[in-house]
Amino acid sequence: MSHLQASELFSVKDRVVVITGGGSGLGRIITRSLAVNGVSKIFILGRREDALHETAAQAPEGIVIPVQCDVTSKDSLEAAYQAVAAQTTHVDILFANSGIMGPMMRSPQPKADGSLPSITEIRDELYNIPMADFTNVMNVNVTGAYYTVLAFLPLLEAANKRRAAPQQGVMSPPTAQVVITGSLAGFNRKPPFSYAYNVSKAGVHHLVKMLSTTFTSYDIRFNGISPGLYYSEMAEHVFDTEGIKGTGISDGSFPREMIPLTRGGAEQDMAGLVVWMASASGGYLNGTIIVTDGGRLAQVPATY
Numbered sequence: 001m002s003h004l005q006a007s008e009l010f011s012v013k014d015r016v017v018v019i020t021g022g023g024s025g026l027g028r029i030i031t032r033s034l035a036v037n038g039v040s041k042i043f044i045l046g047r048r049e050d051a052l053h054e055t056a057a058q059a060p061e062g063i064v065i066p067v068q069c070d071v072t073s074k075d076s077l078e079a080a081y082q083a084v085a086a087q088t089t090h091v092d093i094l095f096a097n098s099g100i101m102g103p104m105m106r107s108p109q110p111k112a113d114g115s116l117p118s119i120t121e122i123r124d125e126l127y128n129i130p131m132a133d134f135t136n137v138m139n140v141n142v143t144g145a146y147y148t149v150l151a152f153l154p155l156l157e158a159a160n161k162r163r164a165a166p167q168q169g170v171m172s173p174p175t176a177q178v179v180i181t182g183s184l185a186g187f188n189r190k191p192p193f194s195y196a197y198n199v200s201k202a203g204v205h206h207l208v209k210m211l212s213t214t215f216t217s218y219d220i221r222f223n224g225i226s227p228g229l230y231y232s233e234m235a236e237h238v239f240d241t242e243g244i245k246g247t248g249i250s251d252g253s254f255p256r257e258m259i260p261l262t263r264g265g266a267e268q269d270m271a272g273l274v275v276w277m278a279s280a281s282g283g284y285l286n287g288t289i290i291v292t293d294g295g296r297l298a299q300v301p302a303t304y
């Protein structure tokens, strides 16, 4: 029964991985998680070279390769693709993880006396935010993820061509996979932070489903991760607002009405998920969005 042991089920040995946004937050966690579990190479993409190098320094030497890239530029994506293609024959898994929150674009908040703001006040607050700010969030989160996927298709196809011929009674190894980072916000109708962000992440979830449908015939799988609250540069302001010190990963860090498990997501929560998705036993996933949120989506209505 050795094929049912955790070391076999969750093996990511020798995989070649690309991760956008690998210089910080969840991208760094994904990189660290895969790097210590036997993958062969991880190319991490992002605009800040220093942040990418900082992540690389946290992994076993030589595994993580920084590649500067702005996912909103096709020229930059193509240069990154060529840089990766010069160093590997294939890519088994692409994590399209880069994303931004953009400025606050909140739903109407009750005033101190409990009354709702007027329509004029709502209009003034939201209409004053430049359209370019809204578009920029869509540009990074949706357009950037979409073009990242397109850029790396040939190397994903090349991974499939390396798969061994099927053997009767033996589970075939996983086909190439793309994992796009969505968000709990993509399910949430009441945006605490931003209309643009929530809409962009709903778009990301639908993008995962559309791409998984399109590429079934090519054996390239598409799945999504939909995190709740994990400590990161992007999420730091939520921790500040709630008065949380540190990463908030122990029970009692957050009120239950905000996060039913009363804590934020830990590195281990994300690591276990991505190692499974990237492993042999994750090979049957396709077109799925996996929510990792401590039960927030289970609350109806979702208020945070």
Ligand SMILES: NC(=O)c1ccc[n+]([C@@H]2O[C@H](COP(=O)([O-])OP(=O)(O)OC[C@H]3O[C@@H](n4cnc5c(N)ncnc54)[C@H](OP(=O)(O)O)[C@@H]3O)[C@@H](O)[C@H]2O)c1
Binding pocket: 020, 021, 022, 023, 024, 025, 026, 027, 045, 046, 047, 048, 049, 051, 069, 070, 071, 072, 097, 098, 099, 100, 140, 144, 181, 182, 183, 184, 185, 226, 227, 228, 229, 230, 231, 232, 233, 234, 235
């Ligand atoms: N943390 C959470 O609670 C949470 C919850 C739900 C979803 N998410 C999602 O998780 C993903 C990672 O976010 P995070 O929380 O880890 O925040 P983060 O630390 O701010 O990471 C965002 C990453 O995206 C990269 N990025 C931004 N714009 C880019 C561009 N134009 N080109 C290339 N890379 C770009 C950044 O790198 P550079 O600045 O160096 O380019 C950065 O490494 C995002 O998609 C986010 O929406 C996070």
